[in-house]
Amino acid sequence: MPRRRPPFLAAAMLVALPLAAAWAQTAVPEVVAEIRIHGNYRTPDDEVLRIAGITVGSPLGANAVEAAADRLRRSGRFESVDVRKRYRSLDEASQVAIIIAVTERPGVEKGGEMPGPMKRVRNALMASPSLEYVDGYGFIAGGRLSFVNVLGKGGHIAAPLTFGSTRQAGIELDKTFATARGGRLHGGYRIISRENPGYDIRDLRSEFWAEGSRRFARVLNASTWAGWADVSRRSLQ
Secondary structure (H helix, E strand, O other): OOOOOOHHHHHHHHHHHHHHHHHHHHOOOOEEEEEEEEOOOOOOHHHHHHHHOOOOOOEOOOOHHHHHHHHHHHOOOEEEEEEEEEEOOOOOOOEEEEEEEEEEOOOOOOOOOOOOHHHHHHHHEEEEEEEEEEOOOEEEEEEEEEEOOEOEOOEEEEEEEEEEOEEEEEEEEEEEOOOOOOOEEEEEEEEEEEEEOOOOEEEEEEEEEEEEEEEEOOOEEEEEEEEEEEEEEEEOO
C-alpha cells in the first residue's frame, strides 16, 4: 500500500503552494512599459518626465512612484500631483503603466518655467477703480487692488482704498477651500473716515472682522462671524 502523508503535512502544502506562487509572481522585477501624463498645459511631457525621473523601459523600484510624486511637488510648478501604478495585464505582473496627473500652478509660462517673484506678483494683480457720487456727501473715488491665488488656489488678498467724503484703507484675506464640503474664510482690517455734513462731524472707525462658513449635508450652509470696532468723532469746524 502507498504511504499516506500525515493530514497536517497535506494541509501545510495546500497553504504553502499558493503563497509560493504569489511570492514568485511578486518577485518578478517590474518594468515601466508605458507612461501617461494628464493635466499639463504649458509644461511639455518631456519636462514632466525629467522632473519625475521615470522613463519607459526602466525598472520600477519599491518606492519609485512615491519618489516621483514628491519630486513633482517639490518642483513648485504644480498645484496638485497624483502618480499611480497600473498593471497592463492580469497575467503579466512585470509590465506596469504609470499614470501622472498634474494641475499646473497659475502663471506657469510656456515651456513649464516658473516666472520670477516680481512677474508672479504682476500676474496675480488685479485693479478695480471706482468713482461714486452721493447727494449731500460728495464724491468718493478710489479703487481696489487684488492679488489673486496668492494664498493657493481660491485664496486672495485685497486692499481697498478710497478718498473723498469717505476715506478707507484696509486689507482683506479671502480663502475658499475646494473640498467636498466646501468652506470659506474671510477677514481683515480697515479704517474708515466718513464725513457727515448734516452735523459737521466726521466718524473715524477702525475694525477687525473674521468670518468662516462651511456647507453641511449639501443643502445647508453654516457661518460664524466675529468682529471688533472702535468709533470716534471729531468736529469739522
